[in-house]
Amino acid sequence: MDISVRIKRLDPTVELPSYAYTGDAGLDLRANESVEIKPHERALISTGLAIALPDGYAGFVQPRSGMALKRGLSIANTPGLIDAHYRGELKIICVNLDPHEAIQIEHGERIAQLVIQAVPAVTLIETDELDETDRGAGGFGSSGAK
Secondary structure, rough: OOOOEEEEEEEOOOOOOOOOOOOOOEEEEEEEEEEOOOOOOOOEEOEEEEOOOOOOEEEEEEEEEEHHHHOOEEEEOOOOEOOOOOOOEEEEEEEEEEOOOOOEEOOOEEEEEEEEEEEEOOOOOOOOOOOOOOOOOOOOOOOOOO
8 A cells, every 4th residue: 555645855955765675664764964973872863854644654763774783773762653743853863782883874874764654543441351362461481482
């Protein structure tokens, strides 16, 4: 299913997000500034973009796997959530997970990806009992992970 999403360049020089390959789920987001992130530090990086997601959709900002593997760059609140009614600038909270090397982010560099998904409105129904399942109340590792 295709949807149309309005996007605004807050800086007329920024490149619009795009898919690297046909069929990709994530649109590449680029840094709109140059930043050095020291080991284990965080930085809020501007994209120079704002979007208008339609009702019933949300944007999820996620790390790029290549940047994570090669340089230790991740997103502190991954996935970052963009609600349908947010109209401010998209900014990315990047974190350097490398214990020794600083990461230099260059203006225009692809630093994250944006996945837009349909999200249902949920009505919570309070109850005294929940149905039984195979897993039950078992937490992390209860499915056999040791």
